[in-house]
Amino acid sequence: MGSTVALITNATIEPLYAARLRSTLAPLGKRLIQIVLPDGEAHKHWETLNLIFTKLLAERADRKTTLIALGGGVVGDITGFAAACYMRGVPFIQVPTTLLAQVDSSVGGKTGINHPLGKNMIGAFHQPQAVIADTAVLRTLPARELAAGLAEVIKAGAIADTVFFDWIETHIDALNRGDETATIEAVRRSCEIKAQVVAADEREQGRRALLNFGHTFGHAIEAGLGYGRWLHGEAVGCGMVMAATLSQQLGLIDSATRTRLKRLIAAAHLPTQAPILGSDRYLELMRVDKKTEAEHINCILLKRLGEALVMRVTDHTLRAVLTA
Ligand code: NAD
Ligand code: ZN
The missing domain is CATH 1.20.1090.10 (Dehydroquinate synthase-like - alpha domain)
Structure with missing residues (x-):
């Protein structure tokens, strides 16, 4: 897994579930980078992706850094694409928090972002190392x-x-x-x-x-x-x-x-x-x-x-x- 983990989530999910995930990761003794994206399909674009790259580079995340996507399909698709591109590919894990993401988008390795001229038009196939779905999080959905x-x-x-x-x-x-x-x-x-x-x-x-x-x-x-x-x-x-x-x-x-x-x-x-x-x-x-x-x-x-x-x-x- 490498010595660094980057937890990527959005502003709605962070206050609900990020602390729990951070405490689960704590015993592993990894360095943790947290990146909180703006919420919504409207932000599934290049600028948001670049926020991830900028933070990873600024924090000197290396090629063994594992990205963890904590969120719905939007966070999962952007994080997966970031993982496919960062340093030509780093591992990532999906922790889907919507029913749609748990039953569909987190599985299968399609990742990507929208372009003003088309939805999901920029992307890559990049399989997650694991998909961890906890249905208890759906109570707040x-x-x-x-x-x-x-x-x-x-x-x-x-x-x-x-x-x-x-x-x-x-x-x-x-x-x-x-x-x-x-x-x-x-x-x-x-x-x-x-x-x-x-x-x-x-x-x-x-x-x-x-x-x-x-x-x-x-x-x-x-x-x-x-x-x-x-x-x-x-x-x-x-x-x-x-x-x-x-x-x-x-x-x-x-x-x-x-x-x-x-x-x-x-x-x-x-x-x-x-x-x-x-x-x-x-x-x-x-x-x-x-x-x-x-x-x-x-x-x-x-x-x-x-x-x-x-x-x-x-x-x-x-x-x-x-x-x-
Ligand atoms: P989403 O990620 O926008 O989440 C929906 C809303 O629920 C958001 O506001 C989110 O912040 C909020 N939310 C997430 N988890 C929550 C929780 N546990 N409690 C309270 N609020 C919560 O939408 P989605 O339906 O999960 O995903 C849609 C996206 O998935 C689309 O961009 C679509 O293109 C993509 N998708 C990808 C694939 C694939 O194979 N990669 C397949 C289907 C859909
Ligand atoms: Zn669908």
């Missing part, structure tokens, strides 16, 4: 953030595991309440699914794309409404309903399957009605997200609950869903 995290839990079940999907349906009230036993099981199984998918395709040449179920529509909603209006998980919840509608129109699933997914998303207190942006605008935003100029867009669709696939879909077909 606002209800809206908890629901947003549940969107990724539902996604994991929908794309990869029917039994898990059934389990989420049965336990949705407990999950909404933040029941500890149910939450631990949701975090455990979601991470297991994500880790399995990523292990088979770390650089997203194929199967890893299935984790983007609901995300092409979701990212278009986030960008189209202006970042921050809907949380990422809210947009993904609604995006999964849109993807299910598309799957039904293409004859892959029946209407009962789509209704089941929609009901579960609504039961998790997530939106299911797409905001009206106009189909031209949706298509434009979906092309930016997919980094493509092509006539068709690769969409993640449902074959059934528990199994997803990637399919090329034409604008014509997409328009039918976007105006529905």
Whole structure:
């Protein structure tokens, strides 16, 4: 681990949990550098990243320094990217504190920051040495953030595991309440699914794309409404309903399957009605997200609950869903 540890967190989480983490680290006898970033997606950019580099250099952190990300997906993504770049790569550990980060963003090694011209457009693949998720920290998480995290839990079940999907349906009230036993099981199984998918395709040449179920529509909603209006998980919840509608129109699933997914998303207190942006605008935003100029867009669709696939879909077909 080296002789120095840099604890990177944000101004909201620092007063809640940093002291506890510092006291856990104290017996190791390491030199501790603490870096507190401003809170929010709006700060997930170059200047914040540079704050980390400046502090690490000023404190003479060396190539063996381990960075620890204590926070949600924003802190995790920036810290991971800082670790990928600092002195051409130092180890880092994720200590995720939101449900979304515990079930999704802390696992898989995608790190990065936003650019004014696109979300998560600058980044690197850099795997954490460890991910340490303590569900007790979720007690202070606002209800809206908890629901947003549940969107990724539902996604994991929908794309990869029917039994898990059934389990989420049965336990949705407990999950909404933040029941500890149910939450631990949701975090455990979601991470297991994500880790399995990523292990088979770390650089997203194929199967890893299935984790983007609901995300092409979701990212278009986030960008189209202006970042921050809907949380990422809210947009993904609604995006999964849109993807299910598309799957039904293409004859892959029946209407009962789509209704089941929609009901579960609504039961998790997530939106299911797409905001009206106009189909031209949706298509434009979906092309930016997919980094493509092509006539068709690769969409993640449902074959059934528990199994997803990637399919090329034409604008014509997409328009039918976007105006529905
Ligand atoms: P976030 O990091 O902004 O956290 C949400 C809010 O909750 C913040 O205000 C944060 O300070 C606060 N918070 C965090 N933990 C808390 C706690 N325990 N108690 C009280 N408040 C707490 O948002 P997020 O949803 O965790 O992450 C979203 C980010 O994750 C996006 O930038 C997205 O691009 C990224 N992401 C990355 C991946 C990946 O694979 N790397 C996957 C999904 C999402
Ligand atoms: Zn997501």
